[in-house]
Amino acid sequence: MNFQQTIDFLYAQLPMFSRDGAVAFKKDLSNTLALCKVLDNPQERIRTIHVAGTNGKGSSSHMLAAILQQAGYKTGLYTSPHLQDFRERIKINGALCTEAFVVGFVKKIRPYLASIQPSFFEITVAMAFQYFVDNNVDIAVIETGLGGRLDSTNVITPEVSLITNIGMDHMDLLGDTLDKIAFEKAGIIKQNIPIVVSEFLPETKSVFEEKAFKENAPIFFSQEIFKVEKSEGHLSNLFVWVKENGHAATIKYELDLPGIYQRKNLLGVLEVVHQLKLKGWSIQEDHISNALKKVKKLTGLHGRWELINANPLIIADVGHNEDGVRQIMEQLKNTSYRHIHLIIGFVKDKDISNVLNLLPKDATYYFTKAQIPRALNEEMLSTLATARGLKGQSFSNIDAALSLAKRNYQEGDLILVCGSVFLVAELKA
Template identity: 60%
Template structure:
């Protein structure tokens, strides 16, 4: 098979959550364990960091991978979903997995696929683990796909477990309360392995404390160790003043990942670095400064308040649940623009009304959809949005919506694309960039 034929096979042969939703989820680790046993348990051949959370886990994963790589460690990075290219999910030192490796691995495990009938995600996890073993990485940063306790990645015993935060998302799979969702995320906490938690709520903190105590795992809350004393945005970069609470030492970091919500993610990353340093990982303050300033450049993280065009400003953000959209709205309040244009598409299994209730009524809306079965039709989204006095037109795809917004927007306007990772993934950035 060619690379494209292999990708088509993986996308169509295997149940894929991004396309069909909950039906693709296997609520146990049996398949992943069976796949990895057939591959001689590749995850046992490298050290790892495990990251869960409702929001922020992608940003923290990329920050930590950039820091470790800058410190001289050969670093694997596994994240999901991808925006444009399947290979974005599996990287070593910022370089995507080779197309030929994807082809060869898939061909090799085809008999296992026929026998076990795994999901797309289960095969992807096994592929990542095998690749990291073959590449002889020093450490791999592994992002949880969904939840934690029953996620396919949760067969590793990491150097450090990280939980960024807990919010309302995937309630049909993780539970209908914050405590239940926290319980699932806390499932990555391992026996005597340190855990860093970025944010807590009154409902979630006791869940983490109980699980960590039961596992004899040292528990660290990043907000107890660091605080943000100031922030500003300069040329689409976030400058953050941070103080270490214990020593009162002040630091200033420039992040190439803009967005005010990164002020929370940086504290989680810094607490995680402290734990790694205490375990003997040689990471200097200079490594941290350099990596955070070039994290996107190093690892290619996209879709986090990503500016893809100027005059008018066009921004993409993958925020798609209640907490994620709250952060987008907070960022809008700190942004300067004349008029606001919001291009939005969502998937059916989200808390759509809770998201729509947060959005500003003064914006002009362009309702659209991603081309996946889970996508909510644009006419349905329009009808549900009108209840919240959000008005605009419908478009069959995101790029026609962007083209129309660019036609009507003035040079000092802001165009925001949001609502779904898959919608952002379909944006033709090159076409926008080539517009005069």
């Protein structure tokens, strides 16, 4: 098989959460461990950082990878889902893994698929571990897919772990309260391994503390260690002034990720870097500041309050759950525009009622869907949204929605695309 045939095979033959939903979610780590055993346990032969959270884990993973690259380390990065190219999931120093490797890996493990019956995600996790071993990375940043305790990535013993934040998402799989979801995310906390928490709530802090105590893991809450003195957001960058407790100096950071929600992610990243330095990793302040200015260039990150086009002004954000959309709404308060055109689509296995309640009533809406089986029908979305006072039209695909939004656009307006990672992917495509 060539590369495209190999990818088609993976998509067609294996359960895939992004496409199929809960049926693809496995309730234990046995498949991942079985796959890794076939490969002589590559996860045990790389040094890693493990990142979990409801929102912010992708941005935080890319920031950490950029900083490590800037410090001169050969850095692997595993994230999901991809926007356009499958190989976006597995990178080294920002470069996609090779097509030849993907083809060879699938050929190698294919004889074991019938007995192990892995999911799409389980295969990609094992694939990433093998690629990083084959290429002798110094360290790899590993982002969880869903949850933490039972996530396929949770077979590593990292240098340090990071939990970004906890919000109401995937409740059908992770639990219907914040403390239950926090329990699943806290599953990445390992014996004696430092754990950093970017953001906590009263309902979640004790969950993390109890798990850390049980594992004898030093725990660090970054919002108690650092304080954002002020921040300034622009269309293409964000300036954040950070002060560490017990230090007189305030350090100014420039991020090429302009979403103001990156302030919280930044604090977690800074504490992870501090923990790495305590373990002997050589990372200087200029490595941090220089890397944060060019995270997208160093790692290829997309879809976080991303400027797609200047005129008409089009911005895309992969925020899709309640917390993510709340952060987008906060960003809008700091953005100048005459009128907003909102192109939205969601997946059908999520309760979006709270999300819809957050959206502005005075926007013009374009209800649409991504071209995947999990997508919520645009007419159904329109009905749900109309009941909440959101007015607009329905479109069977994002191209049609964007076309009308552009025709309706006037000078000073903003076109925003959000609600689904897969919708943003189709916009960029």
